[in-house]
Amino acid sequence: MTDHHTPDRADVVVVGAGMAGLTCANVLLGRGADVLVLEARDHVGGRTRTVEAGGESVDLGGQFIGPGQDRAYALAAELGIEVFATYNAGDHLMETAAGRVRPWRGTVPRLSVPETLDLAQAMARFERLARTIDPSSPWTGSGAAGLDGQTLGGWLRRTLWTTGGRELFTAASRLLWACEPGELSLLHALFYARAAGGLRAVMATEGGAQQDRLDGGAGEMARRLAARLGDRVRLATPVRAITRDASHVVVTTGSGRSVRAGQVVVAIPPTLAGRIHYDPPLPAARDRLTQRLPMGGAIKCVLVYGGPFWRAAGFSGQALSLRGPVDGVADSSPRSGGRGVLVAVMHRPAPQEAVLNQLTRLFGAEAARPLAAVRHDWSADPFSRGGYAALFPPYTWTRYGPAVREPVGRIHWAGSETATRWYGYIDGAIRSGEAAAEAVL
Numbered sequence: 001m002t003d004h005h006t007p008d009r010a011d012v013v014v015v016g017a018g019m020a021g022l023t024c025a026n027v028l029l030g031r032g033a034d035v036l037v038l039e040a041r042d043h044v045g046g047r048t049r050t051v052e053a054g055g056e057s058v059d060l061g062g063q064f065i066g067p068g069q070d071r072a073y074a075l076a077a078e079l080g081i082e083v084f085a086t087y088n089a090g091d092h093l094m095e096t097a098a099g100r101v102r103p104w105r106g107t108v109p110r111l112s113v114p115e116t117l118d119l120a121q122a123m124a125r126f127e128r129l130a131r132t133i134d135p136s137s138p139w140t141g142s143g144a145a146g147l148d149g150q151t152l153g154g155w156l157r158r159t160l161w162t163t164g165g166r167e168l169f170t171a172a173s174r175l176l177w178a179c180e181p182g183e184l185s186l187l188h189a190l191f192y193a194r195a196a197g198g199l200r201a202v203m204a205t206e207g208g209a210q211q212d213r214l215d216g217g218a219g220e221m222a223r224r225l226a227a228r229l230g231d232r233v234r235l236a237t238p239v240r241a242i243t244r245d246a247s248h249v250v251v252t253t254g255s256g257r258s259v260r261a262g263q264v265v266v267a268i269p270p271t272l273a274g275r276i277h278y279d280p281p282l283p284a285a286r287d288r289l290t291q292r293l294p295m296g297g298a299i300k301c302v303l304v305y306g307g308p309f310w311r312a313a314g315f316s317g318q319a320l321s322l323r324g325p326v327d328g329v330a331d332s333s334p335r336s337g338g339r340g341v342l343v344a345v346m347h348r349p350a351p352q353e354a355v356l357n358q359l360t361r362l363f364g365a366e367a368a369r370p371l372a373a374v375r376h377d378w379s380a381d382p383f384s385r386g387g388y389a390a391l392f393p394p395y396t397w398t399r400y401g402p403a404v405r406e407p408v409g410r411i412h413w414a415g416s417e418t419a420t421r422w423y424g425y426i427d428g429a430i431r432s433g434e435a436a437a438e439a440v441l
């Protein structure tokens, strides 16, 4: 249902029908609250988005879940969505900066002995530092200021002494955060890994964050959650302004309609939350925080083929590239077999021809001829403005960290960026929605 029918009162208004907002609204509904979800787009799911291409359901946004993401698995089970393993057999491929393609297996590509040792010592140091971070308050801790005053890129330059080791860590960083490592605070990178249980947990397929997929696509979770809420979800209803006083909030939509509520949960990326007009204005710390949180630059290209031809050639479909433009590739074929689907991710725009050329370098000539191709540049999407998630540059966690979750009067913040476990993931979004509902009740 759209803005036209929006009621003018609710106990709680939830801004945004992504996984965080929908989870929050469902918990509130279950506890008897009169809840209303206002969603800017004409569909639910936010950064999870399943569309049809070449006769298959394909994910343009979040899609993988893995061990430790207990809330995502629990929600999938509750909603009757089956989980299946990401295809992980055969050789993965690594493309060097010079364009040479090498096979590898496991979590980390094979390098020369000095490069392998170098990478191992850097990863061990990273993991050690990450263990010093408290994911519920990364700004605390004696070393936090020093870690937050440098970029991940600077740390990589100082910590790795081989070109190969440094290039590989850099390529993995681009794939993990959809940005250059120089754009990120080291503290943020450490926090991110810590909130997920470690660097290996975020990098790995088997035993890591890419282990499993959701049958029918990740968008199915949002669709089923929204179905439970019925007409309590209003689509095509962007929130433009939030006014508050001691007893209530008034949430105003793009068409000028107003909803009066006891509380509001803003479940959208922080940079977009900063574009809403607040009266009275938000505290300085909250505004300075939202001024500083750009989103990653994720662009996803999904290629649908007659079948997963790479499997027969002994390849897993997974690739990491030091050359680009595609940073990483994964097999995203449907559980049912039949079609083969590759998903390619990059952090900077590149023409489709360059993407197909790269896939051809990796997997051979058949890769140049998909039956269907779709791509989504999340930065060009006005209701995400990037992905996978917000990136904390230096001096942001330690100066403004508490403002990421601290409510402002009757305004509460939710969304994957407020999660203390699995920040930036579907699971983190679900956890944040649950936490916001508890705070409101």
Ligand SMILES: Cc1cc2nc3c(=O)[nH]c(=O)nc-3n(C[C@H](O)[C@H](O)[C@H](O)COP(=O)(O)OP(=O)(O)OC[C@H]3O[C@@H](n4cnc5c(N)ncnc54)[C@H](O)[C@@H]3O)c2cc1C
Pocket (backbone or CB within 6 Å): 015, 016, 017, 018, 019, 020, 021, 038, 039, 040, 041, 044, 045, 046, 047, 048, 060, 061, 062, 063, 064, 065, 237, 238, 239, 240, 267, 268, 269, 272, 276, 298, 299, 300, 378, 383, 384, 386, 387, 388, 389, 414, 415, 416, 417, 424, 425, 426, 427, 429
């Ligand atoms: C390309 C890509 C790949 C990813 N891969 C994975 C993965 O494999 N596994 C994983 O766990 N995570 C992945 N993620 C991250 C994951 O998808 C997100 O962390 C999660 O979906 C965020 O959910 P959310 O509810 O916090 O925010 P969002 O999904 O961003 O939801 C916010 C909602 O608010 C709406 N909105 C925005 N502004 C307004 C407004 N003013 N008024 C009303 N509504 C508004 C938006 O339209 C949106 O629906 C990926 C993300 C991307 C982009």
